Every structure is written in C-alpha cells, then in structure tokens.
Amino acid sequence: MLTEPTADGSVELAENPPCIECGLCREVCPLFAVLRQEHLSPRGLALLAEREVASVVFYQCTLCRACKEVCPVGHDPDGERVRARLVARGVETEANRAMIENIRKYGNPFGPLKEGEIPKTLTCC
Amino acid sequence: MSASPSANVEPLAGIVGAENVSTALEARIACSRDASGLEGECLAVVWPSHPEHVPAVVEWALQEGVDLVPRGAGTGLCGGATPQRSVVVDLSRLTRIGPLDREGRRIEVEAGVVLGALNRRLAPQGLFLPVIPGSHRAATVGGMIATDAAGLRAVRYGTLRDWVEEVTLVDGLGRVHRLRGDALSSAVGREGVTGFVVKAVLKLASLPTRRTVSLIAFDDEEALLIQRDRWLQDPQLTALEYLNRHAAGALGWEARPHLLVEFDSDRGDIHDPERIAALWRARDGLYPVLARRGHPVIEDPRLEGEALQELLRWLDAEGIPAFGHLGVGIVHPCFRDGDGRIPALYERVAAWGGRVSGEHGIGLKKKGWVDAAFRAEIQQLKEKYDPKGVLNRGKLC
Ligand SMILES: Cc1cc2nc3c(=O)[nH]c(=O)nc-3n(C[C@H](O)[C@H](O)[C@H](O)COP(=O)(O)OP(=O)(O)OC[C@H]3O[C@@H](n4cnc5c(N)ncnc54)[C@H](O)[C@@H]3O)c2cc1C
Ligand code: SF4
Ligand code: SF4
Numbered sequence: 001m002l003t004e005p006t007a008d009g010s011v012e013l014a015e016n017p018p019c020i021e022c023g024l025c026r027e028v029c030p031l032f033a034v035l036r037q038e039h040l041s042p043r044g045l046a047l048l049a050e051r052e053v054a055s056v057v058f059y060q061c062t063l064c065r066a067c068k069e070v071c072p073v074g075h076d077p078d079g080e081r082v083r084a085r086l087v088a089r090g091v092e093t094e095a096n097r098a099m100i101e102n103i104r105k106y107g108n109p110f111g112p113l114k115e116g117e118i119p120k121t122l123t124c125c
Numbered sequence: 126m127s128a129s130p131s132a133n134v135e136p137l138a139g140i141v142g143a144e145n146v147s148t149a150l151e152a153r154i155a156c157s158r159d160a161s162g163l164e165g166e167c168l169a170v171v172w173p174s175h176p177e178h179v180p181a182v183v184e185w186a187l188q189e190g191v192d193l194v195p196r197g198a199g200t201g202l203c204g205g206a207t208p209q210r211s212v213v214v215d216l217s218r219l220t221r222i223g224p225l226d227r228e229g230r231r232i233e234v235e236a237g238v239v240l241g242a243l244n245r246r247l248a249p250q251g252l253f254l255p256v257i258p259g260s261h262r263a264a265t266v267g268g269m270i271a272t273d274a275a276g277l278r279a280v281r282y283g284t285l286r287d288w289v290e291e292v293t294l295v296d297g298l299g300r301v302h303r304l305r306g307d308a309l310s311s312a313v314g315r316e317g318v319t320g321f322v323v324k325a326v327l328k329l330a331s332l333p334t335r336r337t338v339s340l341i342a343f344d345d346e347e348a349l350l351i352q353r354d355r356w357l358q359d360p361q362l363t364a365l366e367y368l369n370r371h372a373a374g375a376l377g378w379e380a381r382p383h384l385l386v387e388f389d390s391d392r393g394d395i396h397d398p399e400r401i402a403a404l405w406r407a408r409d410g411l412y413p414v415l416a417r418r419g420h421p422v423i424e425d426p427r428l429e430g431e432a433l434q435e436l437l438r439w440l441d442a443e444g445i446p447a448f449g450h451l452g453v454g455i456v457h458p459c460f461r462d463g464d465g466r467i468p469a470l471y472e473r474v475a476a477w478g479g480r481v482s483g484e485h486g487i488g489l490k491k492k493g494w495v496d497a498a499f500r501a502e503i504q505q506l507k508e509k510y511d512p513k514g515v516l517n518r519g520k521l522c
Contacts, residue, residue, distance in 0.1 A: 020416040023200040026263045036217040044155035072410025073417040
C-alpha cells in the first residue's frame with residue numbers, strides 16, 4: 001500500500017484505511033460518472049494501486065476526493081502520492097510532463113503568458 | 126492474472142465499438158472481483174452501450190467458446206460477478222431512464238441504471254422504487270433484479286420481485302425474451318445464470334411525505350424480539366433494523382443490542398430530517414466499517430421464530446458482530462476470513478429450517494450449501510435458457 005515514507009523522507013503519521021471494495025463511492029466520482037468503467041472508479045483505482053500497477057490511468061483521477069467524503073472507512077485515494085511514485089518510475093503522460101514543466105518554469109500550468117493574456121491551451125494531467 | 130488474455134475480441138469491437146471493449150490489464154484486474162473479494166480471472170471487459178448490443182455479444186461468445194459474466198455495480202457479496210477465465214459484460218453504461226407512466230406508476234429503465242439515481246429522478250414526481258439495499262447509492266437495477274435484492278425497507282415493501290412488471294432478458298443463445306407474470310421467475314433472483322437483464326419495467330410506490338425514526342437500545346435480545354413483534358403489527362412501520370452489541374460498539378454506539386425503526390408517520394422519536402439521514406448513512410456504512418475492523422465475510426441467513434432467537438443468542442455469545450433487516454428475519458453476521466464458525470452457522474441455519482441466503486444470493490460463495498431441489502430447478506432453467514452454458518458458468522450449483 002501507499003503508506004511508505006514520502007519522497008522527502010518524512011513518514012505518514014495518519015494511517016490510510018485500505019479500501020474494502022464495497023463500491024459505495026462509484027457514483028460520486030466524476031471520472032466514473034463520465035466513463036462508467038470499473039478501472040476508472042475509486043474502487044478500481046484503489047485495487048490497481050494496491051497491486052502497484054504502473055499505469056497512466058491514475059492521471060485521470062481529478063484528485064477531488066469526493067470518494068473519500070462518502071467512503072464509510074475514509075479511504076484516501078492519495079492520487080498525488082501515487083503519481084509521484086509513477087513519475088519516479090518514468091510512467092507519466094505527456095500532458096502531465098508539460099504541465100509540471102510549465103509550473104516550474106513559468107509558475108502556471110499554461111506556459112509563457114504575457115500580462116493579461118488568456119491561455120489558449122489548458123495542459124492538464 | 127496472466128498478462129495476455131486468450132479471447133479474440135476483435136470481432137467484438139465491430140459489434141460494440143472499439144472503445145467499449147478492452148483486454149487491458151487495468152480493466153481486467155478491476156473486473157476480476159466483486160464486493161465479496163472473491164477473485165477470478167477476467168479475459169476481457171465489454172461495456173455495451175445499447176441493450177441491442179447484448180445478443181450479438183452472446184453470439185460472439187458462442188462462436189469464440191468463451192463464457193460471459195454479467196456485471197452491474199459489482200456490489201454483490203457472494204462472487205456472483207466474479208469471472209473464472211470469463212469475459213465480463215459490464216452493463217454500467219445502460220443508463221437510460223423512462224418513459225415514466227405517472228398514472229400507472231411504472232417506469233422503464235435499462236439494466237445499468239443505479240437505484241439512487243433513479244429515485245432522485247423520481248422524487249419530484251412523488252414516486253420511488255421502495256426496495257432499498259444498503260448499497261442503494263451504487264447498485265444497479267439489473268443487479269438488483271438478478272439477486273432479488275431486499276434491504277432496509279423489506280419489512281414494508283418486500284423484495285425486488287414485488288416491483289418488477291416486465292424484464293427483457295437476453296438468454297444464452299442470444300434470444301430476446303420479454304418476461305411477465307409467472308415467467309419473471311426465470312430471471313428474478315437467478316443471478317444471471319439464465320440471461321442478461323437488459324431492460325425492465327418497474328412498479329413504483331408513492332414517496333412518503335413524513336418519515337420519523339426511533340433508535341432504541343435493549344438489555345438483551347429477548348426484550349428486543351418482544352418489541353420487534355409489537356412493532357411488526359404497526360401498519361406505518363417502514364424499516365426495522367437490528368444491530369447486536371458488537372456491531373453497535375463498532376459504530377461508536379452504546380454496546381447494547383439496538384433497533385433502528387422507521388415509520389411513515391409521526392410515531393418515531395426523531396423528526397429532524399438531517400439526523401434521520403445521518404443515522405441511515407451510519408447504517409449504510411455498517412458493513413464497510415465492520416469489514417475494515419477485520420470482519421469482511423458477511424453472511425445473510427434468514428430465519429423466523431425460535432430459530433431466529435437462537436441465532437441471535439449464539440452470535441452474541443460468540444462475540445460475532447451482526448446486524449440486519451430483522452423485520453423480515455434477515456441477519457448479517459460478519460466474520461474474519463477463514464473463521465471456522467462459518468460452516469457451523471450454515472449447518473445451524475439448515476438444521477433450523479432457515480435459508481442460508483436471505484438476500485445476497487448464492488454466487489460462488491454459497492454454492493456448496495444449496496439443496497438438491499434447488500440444483501434441479503437451476504439445471505432445468507439452464508437447459509431452457511442457456512443450453513451451451515455460456516452464462517455465469519459455475520455459479521449457483
Ligand atoms: C455495503 C453493502 C450493503 C448491501 N446491502 C444490501 C441489502 O441491504 N440488501 C441486499 O439485497 N443486498 C445488499 N448488498 C448486496 C448487493 O448490493 C446486492 O446484491 C445488489 O443487488 C447487487 O447489485 P449490483 O448492481 O452491484 O450487481 P453485481 O454485484 O454486479 O451482480 C450481482 C449478481 O447479479 C448478476 N447480474 C448483475 N447485473 C445483471 C444483469 N443486468 N443481468 C443479469 N445478471 C446480472 C451478476 O452476474 C451477479 O451474479 C449490499 C452490498 C454492499 C457492498
Ligand atoms: S474507497 Fe471506500 S467507498 Fe469506495 S469502494 Fe473503497 S471502501 Fe468502499
Ligand atoms: S479523487 Fe479521483 S477517484 Fe476519488 S472521486 Fe475524485 S476523481 Fe474519483
């Protein structure tokens with residue numbers, strides 16, 4: 001599971017209760033609402049994370065945590081950490097790479113922008 | 126799970142569209158289990174987006190020599206939707222609702238419609254489908270028909286069987302049947318072994334305008350059962366839910382046996398809708414909470430009279446957390462994995478003349494406990510609807 005030390009060496013203090021696969025969170029997930037596929041639902045993602053499947057499907061999670069809100073055991077999908085580990089393993093979408101690079105270089109996800117300019121492309125994960 | 130599956134799904138893409146079929150590892154892992162945690166091997170997943178796709182998927186399976194597993198929301202608790210080197214047909218994309226016949230109080234829905242979504246849609250019309258399993262936020266109408274779901278209000282409204290007028294069933298030869306009346310028993314509660322429920326016409330009830338609840342703690346099960354019998358006489362009773370002291374303690378309630386009862390009148394002590402909703406939310410989350418605390422194996426025996434009292438006493442004495450729809454005699458003891466007392470439970474239930482499955486179904490989990498008459502009945506249905514054995518192979522018996 002995803003409770004190992006974080007990249008900066010700190011240790012997670014709060015335990016993340018594992019998903020017990022009840023499926024009660026399916027319908028609040030915006031990703032599942034659109035695609036209606038089990039591997040793109042909170043339960044499917046939790047199972048894939050538990051099995052350490054290195055997949056770009058994790059980049060589709062919006063990190064909204066609506067699933068955690070309704071989860072009777074309070075399971076946190078922990079999408080940021082899952083992605084950080086994927087990036088460390090070289091599993092990343094092109095869009096994510098561009099977004100992170102833009103944030104690092106320009107302080108925003110869109111890339112170079114002049115004062116007042118409205119971005120034409122939204123680079124997202 | 127093997128990295129490369131062995132079903133040739135290319136022709137399927139031509140039937141349902143390439144985006145509606147997958148052999149990707151992610152899809153196959155996610156559909157390899159249901160909420161029971163029983164796992165099998167999934168060769169591929171298909172997501173029909175129209176009921177009309179389903180007969181062609183069955184014909185493909187017959188040609189390919191693979192078997193198919195119908196899947197709704199995968200909230201089933203007995204491995205019914207678990208594949209065994211099978212192709213999973215996930216009906217979650219069949220979500221059309223309507224038309225509504227307001228006067229006749231009936232509605233046509235596709236199999237993947239989620240109960241919670243349906244009832245939200247119906248609420249402004251003052252109507253609802255009153256069979257409410259604890260999984261109502263996720264369970265599909267197709268899965269509920271296939272398991273003949275019961276749930277929190279079974280004491281008043283019965284099981285799904287009582288609310289289905291017509292089922293459109295695609296059988297194991299790809300034939301389409303419109304089942305009504307007595308013929309419905311070929312589909313309702315058959316856990317997908319006779320065919321795919323792709324559409325249904327459901328009967329609806331009037332949404333109560335008033336709802337109150339009482340939450341009462343008792344000294345022991347005996348006193349609780351006496352009060353249960355009194356409340357069962359009340360025509361305004363809509364739910365009668367039980368928690369033994371071990372289950373109540375897990376929710377942070379006083380560790381005593383409790384009844385949570387609901388009335389569609391002012392009879393209950395709690396009138397505040399928010400408090401009522403919070404109590405029902407806690408009740409919905411009870412099984413997940415017990416599973417999280419190390420009791421993931423949930424059972425669903427159904428008993429009445431002396432035997433029910435015996436069962437409750439035994440569970441209490443053994444320290445087994447249990448809850449359930451006591452109004453209709455369904456109890457959910459929850460066990461640790463591999464608990465040796467599970468067979469003892471089944472043996473007791475059989476000896477007492479009860480049913481080993483009150484609502485969750487048989488699936489893979491309980492098929493060793495069905496009797497010869499049930500087996501013969503299923504075999505007869507199989508010969509009629511699925512002679513090639515394409516549907517939910519190895520389930521029920
Ligand atoms: C927290 C929790 C609480 C629950 N509470 C209750 C409760 O109170 N009462 C109750 O009865 N159950 C309850 N259940 C069990 C489960 O939710 C029900 O059995 C439900 O009806 C299953 O619906 P589903 O869409 O998830 O079906 P699935 O789990 O996907 O499938 C269940 C079975 O039906 C078959 N099937 C699914 N869809 C179709 C279809 N369209 N055509 C043919 N066969 C199909 C599958 O092959 C499988 O055998 C609960 C489960 C959980 C996790
Ligand atoms: S994340 Fe929570 S609500 Fe969702 S399936 Fe897992 S345990 Fe159930
Ligand atoms: S955090 Fe991710 S998995 Fe959870 S509801 Fe949001 S999109 Fe879905």
